[in-house]
Amino acid sequence: MRPESASSATAPLWVGLGRRSTFALVALLVSFAALAATGYTLWRLRAEALDRQAEMAAMTVRAFEDHLTQSLNVISRTLATLDDDELDSGKLKQALRHTPYLRSISLLDAASTIIASSEPRNVGLRIPSQTYMPPLSGPAEVLRSGMLVDGRDFYDGQPVSASLTPTLSFIPVSLDIALNNQRWMHTVASINADYFLNFYSNHLPLPGSVVQLLRYDGSLLLDSMEKSSPASLLSNSEIARRISQSESGRFEEKLEDERVALTTYRSSRLYPFILVLRQDKEEILASWRQESIQTLAIVFSTLVTLLGLATLYFLRFQRMARAHEESQERLRIAAIAFDAQEGMVVTGPNAEVLQVNPAFTQITGFSPQDAVGRQLDFLKSDRHDAAFYQRLDQCVRENGTWTGELFCRHKDGSTRPLLATITAVRDHADAVSHYVGTLIDISERKAAEEELLTLSRALEQNPASIIITDPSGSIQYVNPRFETVTGYSLHEVIGQNPRLLSSGETSAADYKAMWTTISSGATWQGEFRNRRKDGTLFWEHASISPVFNDEGTLLHYVGIKEDISARKEAEQKLHLAASVFTHAREGILITSADGTIIDANDAFGRITGYQREEVLGQNPRILNSGRQEKSYYTEMWQSLHDVGYWYGEVWNRHKNGELYAVMQTISTIRDAQGNPSQYVALFSDITPLKEHERQLERIAHYDALTLLPNRVLLADRLHQAMAHAQRQNKTLAVAYLDLDGFKGVNDRHGHKAGDQLLVALSTRMRQALRDGDTLARLGGDEFVAVLLDLNDASGSVPMLSRLLAAAAQPVQVGDLVLQVSASIGVTFYPQSEDVDADQLLRQSDQAMYQAKVAGKNRYHVFDAELDRSVRGHHENQKRLRRALLDNEFVLHYQPKVNMRTGTLIGAEALIRWQHPEKGLLLPDVFLPTIEEHPLAIDLGEWVIDTALSQMQSWQAAGLDIPVSVNVGARQLQQPDFVERLTTLLAAHPDVPAHKLELEVLETSALEDLARASQVIEACREIGVKFALDDFGTGYSSLTYLKRLPVTRLKIDQSFVRGMLDDPDDLAILDGVIGLATAFRRNVIAEGVEAVEHGEMLLQLGCECAQGYGIARPMPVSEFPAWVASWRPPAAWQYCSSVSREDLQLLFVSVEHRAWVKAMHNFLRGDQRDPPTQNPHECRFGAWLEGDGFSRHGNHPAFPVIQRLHEEIHEQGAVLLQLYQHGKKQEAVQRLNEVDSRQAMLLQALKQLIDQASAAPQAATHLLA
Amino acid sequence: MSRIFALLILMLSVGPALAEGSRLERVIATGEVRVCIWPDYYGISYRNPKTQQLSGIDVDMAEALARDLGVRLQFVDSSFARLIDDINDNRCDIAMFAIGITAARVDKLRFTRPHLISDIYAITSKSNRRIKSWDDIDKPGVVVAVAKGTLHEPIMREKLRQATLLVTATTQGREQEVESGRADVFMTDFPFSRRMLETTDWARLVAPTSTFHPTPYAYAMQQGDDRWYARIERFMSDAKRNGTLLAAIRRHKLDPIAVSD
Known part of the structure; x- marks a missing residue:
């Protein structure tokens, strides 16, 4: 360290301290001087203020004295001008005019008694003037003063008492006047003391000053201070003492209240009075004090401001001084730096070289002699273009400096890379005065850098992951490939151990082996299963080696790794593929391009019966069953050729000769040129599926028990038969068959026996018919036979007889021999009126009913003519009245049940007319004719009465059956309806009123809503409940429903009948059920004719129902037996309401039925437009692809449904084509193809529904 | 009959004035109205001793009256002590110096409706x-x-x-x-x-702690001369209406004692 550097380090500190303390000293001195000057000035001002006030006091006292003397002068003259001869009161008063301060003037005689006075009351008073001052021994023309007197004048004058302040007082004065004739006149006057006080008070120089008038002997006469009593007459000894020395003067005195007063006194120049002015020193100095404070404030604030400014200036000065020192320092450093290792060149603003240092010469080869005075251009090399130098210039101009690498020309002609910094030096005017350039030769560094760069690129761009760690294993470097492969970035892994990649799948032993190898200085190679940052695993091949320095010290470990995941995966894939090939359940067959089998798997062997070895080298033709036509294969090959694959169903033949169906997919494998190299066929055995399909078809169309066609197939056959009969001009008969006494068999021997009986009878009855005829089982013991190709009605008789005979034959069931009979109702087609299939069934049903009524084991032909005539002929009321009297009316009862539990919940009483000639007549035949007649009311009451009687007798028999009775609008509107009802109830005291339910038509209730609700309310009070009949047909609004206090809603049967194939009806039903739930009303469905109806209702949440599917209305006699024997269909027991989400399934099934029905209608000409043919556009299709797929796609039945749906559409399309080509007949006939698929589809769909309705037993049952 | 009686009364009442001739005619005839004032009444009719100029509300009002009558104005010095004599001895046509309406004076003089009231x-x-x-x-x-x-x-x-x-x-x-x-x-x-x-x-x-004895001030004239009186009353009501009076009151700072109609 050089000595001067040490001193230069400490010098600024000392200099700074010196400057600072000097400044502080100066500031202190200046402040002191300013304060001293101010103090001196203030002190001077104080003295001046005191002097000034003293002078002022002297002047004031002098003025007061003057006023006093002048006033006394006037008095003395006034008294002197008096002439005693002519004096009286008036004259004396006149004299007072010019002396307003005189109260009175009086003349005294020699004995000092007043002889005349301006105040008459004074006369006669004796004035003791001896006490007056100055004292006189004889008469003399001297004004003398007495002591202050308390009072207005002599007449009421009292000596001033020391204790009482006089409110009114005067100063008596006397004057002896020498008259011409050597006589003396004695006068006295009373002076108004207030006069002087007023004057003094008005002229006091300072507030707080006090003026006193003293007699020359020091007695106090007046005091301007009201409080200080002049009565005290204090002898002011100090004044008296001083007056003896000087007539006027001033002095300071301390008052009684400790205040210091400046007292100025002066005696009258002529008369015996002294004036004293006392000024409070505090008051005198008050203004001075205020002034002082202001002055001090100003001086102080000025001083502070000045000091502040000075400090600021000083700080600035100090900063500048420091800056100067620093710049000196910099210059010194710059001088040293100039001799540094870096080349330096200084140029003028025009780039003319002014100075270079030795290092410059060393670097560039140019000596100062070569360089100084020249333009710096001599360093320019051809490695940079002109634009480069321009940019450089611009950068220096704009930023003041430029740093960069510059290739410069060496004196020896070579070009060398230099690291140059060019800095512009600016003068005060901000103009460039110099440029300074520093140069460093970086040739060697460049070369080293190039080398490093090459190595670094090799690392950075290496396709292998490279990882470098320190000897402890912590990562120091990884290359980009490493980052790509592992997902870890460089900064994430720096310092980490490579173990962070460990997946845990590499064994500890492997690691140990690796460490042993590389610790010994050798290279280790091997594979790792590692984990990426995102958690995925990958395979790596690693080569790890230690790196040593020249001394042999271990510096690093370098790992070079390769991601071999792809290779590993490929290996695994191959492995997997081989495994799949081997273990797949699908048969796999690989052929060469020419069709030669080159491989087949195990499943192939299992499905085809051929072992792999047997078929290698063969052509797949060996599998052909011969069932496919040649064109089939042509198409297949075409597809393979065109689109590369083909799939479809193929019937093949097993090695053992059996046919089997496979679903097969063949794919073309092409070589690089796109030519087929191999074909791969995958196929699965779908024979069981086919079987399942067939089974479904059977369930859908055939009765499971008897294997007879069911209602669906019957409908189809009937349609076809009707079409056929029309075409062939033939007659067909529909025979509705019900077994008599079957229920008894069931009851006595059980269902099993009943079922066996049904199976046996079915077979026999079937055999009783011809080949073309159809016998279908509707359910229970009801069958329908369709007899074809009859020439006339009579042609049916042989078959009917055979049917009766077949049904009546005894049947051996186990040990039992069972025998029943049949009642058959027959109707024919065509009829004179246009009828449809449903009507035919209903007619035959009605006729069957007649046959039953007529005694069973017979057939009854439906009399269309009679039917019409009964319907058309208006029976007059007389006849009906007679019928009522003759007891021709009967009540039949139709049970109402809970379908799920199978319990009877009641019965509806229905009126029938047992016509002596026409047999049993239904109410729609006779009731309309009396609807508006009073007879209707009587009939209504008869019904209620009869029903009540019936309930009574049931009750007696132990049957508790609530009965509902229909009430007509007219009856309901009777004013005394409730009373009559009450009477009827009273007649049956054993029947509780709540067991009776009145059914009122929704339409009639709405006719007079107010009345209806009133009656319903009234009935409710006596316990009778109401049900709203035919609900849904009367446009009921919520308002109505709210206002009608009915307990039950009866859903009209039209909705129930339509709900299976009309989505609207289903929606209404769903709505009505929801509505009833919402209003807490019971709900019951009418018109349940088939098991499906019940299922649907149960699924919708409606459990109560009535209808032919449960029981027809029956005579009273049959009712107990029915109650005892009836069991609900098994399907209903497993049905429960589906959730709202799965309600969709019900709707789509109906949508599908609706579509099929629409097909029917269109092809039969009942509908103008066909339903949509696109399987994706129909509602069912839309559901299948949307919600259905997402909700039920996993269900095993779902693909079956999809296929069936497509097939139905395909068949539909075919039928439409036929229709359009005029083959209408054929199209109608082939509708059964659609129907059978539909039945299958519905069966499959049902599996979904059953699963949805959470009834597992049902599901298994139906799947079985 | 009643009409004749009314006429009679009217004639009787105006009789003396007609007989003697109203002061109004005399004033018009001489072209001068003489107004009694008390020149020491500050604010009312005050003669400034230093300038001998008259000022005050009633000086203003007297001038206004003269203008209204279209005659010269002659002030006559009077005082409260001499008031009744000066009026009744016909030394002036009207006294205008805020004369308090007292019972004794009403007995001898006729007053206009008061325009000032002082306690x-x-x-x-x-x-x-x-x-x-x-x-x-x-x-x-x-x-x-x-x-x-x-x-x-x-x-x-x-x-x-x-x-x-x-x-x-x-x-x-x-x-x-x-x-x-x-x-x-x-x-x-x-x-x-x-x-x-x-x-x-x-x-x-x-000042009195409560109302002591408020006295209404008005102008006084001789009794009996209805025409003169009516003329003066008309002048007064005009002065009240056109603001002359109010302006004079305000000018002399007498608002506190102005009679508010």
Whole structure:
């Protein structure tokens, strides 16, 4: 360290301290001087203020004295001008005019008694003037003063008492006047003391000053201070003492209240009075004090401001001084730096070289002699273009400096890379005065850098992951490939151990082996299963080696790794593929391009019966069953050729000769040129599926028990038969068959026996018919036979007889021999009126009913003519009245049940007319004719009465059956309806009123809503409940429903009948059920004719129902037996309401039925437009692809449904084509193809529904 | 009948004036109106002793009256003591110096409607220790001075119970009595009290603590001459309406005692 550097380090500190303390000293001195000057000035001002006030006091006292003397002068003259001869009161008063301060003037005689006075009351008073001052021994023309007197004048004058302040007082004065004739006149006057006080008070120089008038002997006469009593007459000894020395003067005195007063006194120049002015020193100095404070404030604030400014200036000065020192320092450093290792060149603003240092010469080869005075251009090399130098210039101009690498020309002609910094030096005017350039030769560094760069690129761009760690294993470097492969970035892994990649799948032993190898200085190679940052695993091949320095010290470990995941995966894939090939359940067959089998798997062997070895080298033709036509294969090959694959169903033949169906997919494998190299066929055995399909078809169309066609197939056959009969001009008969006494068999021997009986009878009855005829089982013991190709009605008789005979034959069931009979109702087609299939069934049903009524084991032909005539002929009321009297009316009862539990919940009483000639007549035949007649009311009451009687007798028999009775609008509107009802109830005291339910038509209730609700309310009070009949047909609004206090809603049967194939009806039903739930009303469905109806209702949440599917209305006699024997269909027991989400399934099934029905209608000409043919556009299709797929796609039945749906559409399309080509007949006939698929589809769909309705037993049952 | 009677009354009432001839005609005929004033009445009709110029509200009003009548103006010096005689002896046509309407005067003179109203004020000397407030006045031993002939004389004579009343012949007299201490207070009105406060350094105003005896001021003239009276009243109402009166009141700082209509 050089000595001067040490001193230069400490010098600024000392200099700074010196400057600072000097400044502080100066500031202190200046402040002191300013304060001293101010103090001196203030002190001077104080003295001046005191002097000034003293002078002022002297002047004031002098003025007061003057006023006093002048006033006394006037008095003395006034008294002197008096002439005693002519004096009286008036004259004396006149004299007072010019002396307003005189109260009175009086003349005294020699004995000092007043002889005349301006105040008459004074006369006669004796004035003791001896006490007056100055004292006189004889008469003399001297004004003398007495002591202050308390009072207005002599007449009421009292000596001033020391204790009482006089409110009114005067100063008596006397004057002896020498008259011409050597006589003396004695006068006295009373002076108004207030006069002087007023004057003094008005002229006091300072507030707080006090003026006193003293007699020359020091007695106090007046005091301007009201409080200080002049009565005290204090002898002011100090004044008296001083007056003896000087007539006027001033002095300071301390008052009684400790205040210091400046007292100025002066005696009258002529008369015996002294004036004293006392000024409070505090008051005198008050203004001075205020002034002082202001002055001090100003001086102080000025001083502070000045000091502040000075400090600021000083700080600035100090900063500048420091800056100067620093710049000196910099210059010194710059001088040293100039001799540094870096080349330096200084140029003028025009780039003319002014100075270079030795290092410059060393670097560039140019000596100062070569360089100084020249333009710096001599360093320019051809490695940079002109634009480069321009940019450089611009950068220096704009930023003041430029740093960069510059290739410069060496004196020896070579070009060398230099690291140059060019800095512009600016003068005060901000103009460039110099440029300074520093140069460093970086040739060697460049070369080293190039080398490093090459190595670094090799690392950075290496396709292998490279990882470098320190000897402890912590990562120091990884290359980009490493980052790509592992997902870890460089900064994430720096310092980490490579173990962070460990997946845990590499064994500890492997690691140990690796460490042993590389610790010994050798290279280790091997594979790792590692984990990426995102958690995925990958395979790596690693080569790890230690790196040593020249001394042999271990510096690093370098790992070079390769991601071999792809290779590993490929290996695994191959492995997997081989495994799949081997273990797949699908048969796999690989052929060469020419069709030669080159491989087949195990499943192939299992499905085809051929072992792999047997078929290698063969052509797949060996599998052909011969069932496919040649064109089939042509198409297949075409597809393979065109689109590369083909799939479809193929019937093949097993090695053992059996046919089997496979679903097969063949794919073309092409070589690089796109030519087929191999074909791969995958196929699965779908024979069981086919079987399942067939089974479904059977369930859908055939009765499971008897294997007879069911209602669906019957409908189809009937349609076809009707079409056929029309075409062939033939007659067909529909025979509705019900077994008599079957229920008894069931009851006595059980269902099993009943079922066996049904199976046996079915077979026999079937055999009783011809080949073309159809016998279908509707359910229970009801069958329908369709007899074809009859020439006339009579042609049916042989078959009917055979049917009766077949049904009546005894049947051996186990040990039992069972025998029943049949009642058959027959109707024919065509009829004179246009009828449809449903009507035919209903007619035959009605006729069957007649046959039953007529005694069973017979057939009854439906009399269309009679039917019409009964319907058309208006029976007059007389006849009906007679019928009522003759007891021709009967009540039949139709049970109402809970379908799920199978319990009877009641019965509806229905009126029938047992016509002596026409047999049993239904109410729609006779009731309309009396609807508006009073007879209707009587009939209504008869019904209620009869029903009540019936309930009574049931009750007696132990049957508790609530009965509902229909009430007509007219009856309901009777004013005394409730009373009559009450009477009827009273007649049956054993029947509780709540067991009776009145059914009122929704339409009639709405006719007079107010009345209806009133009656319903009234009935409710006596316990009778109401049900709203035919609900849904009367446009009921919520308002109505709210206002009608009915307990039950009866859903009209039209909705129930339509709900299976009309989505609207289903929606209404769903709505009505929801509505009833919402209003807490019971709900019951009418018109349940088939098991499906019940299922649907149960699924919708409606459990109560009535209808032919449960029981027809029956005579009273049959009712107990029915109650005892009836069991609900098994399907209903497993049905429960589906959730709202799965309600969709019900709707789509109906949508599908609706579509099929629409097909029917269109092809039969009942509908103008066909339903949509696109399987994706129909509602069912839309559901299948949307919600259905997402909700039920996993269900095993779902693909079956999809296929069936497509097939139905395909068949539909075919039928439409036929229709359009005029083959209408054929199209109608082939509708059964659609129907059978539909039945299958519905069966499959049902599996979904059953699963949805959470009834597992049902599901298994139906799947079985 | 009633109309004739009314006419009769009218003739009777104007009869004497017609017979003698109204002062109005005389004034017009002579072209001069003589107005009695009291030249010591500061603010009302004050003759400045230094300039001998008259000033005051009633001087202004007299000039306005002369202008209104279209005649010369002649001031006649008078005083409250001489007022009734000066009017009734026809030394002037009207007295205009804020004459307090008192019962005695109403008996002898006819007054216009008052335009000023002043209470009574007392003046004492500043150093008087006996009189601090109005209530100290009517006390035993207190001497109250009033000038003879002023309205204060009868009022104070009537009102004072315990104090002694001192009646001076002149108004200056009462001031001298107070200044010399022979009397404690003298009674005066608002305008005069203002003069005392403004021109002397010893006077101190003692105002009544509550309303003492407000007296309305008006102009006085002889009784009987209805036409003259009506003419003067018309002048007064005009002066009130056109602001001449108010301007004069304000000019002489008499707002506190102006009669507000």
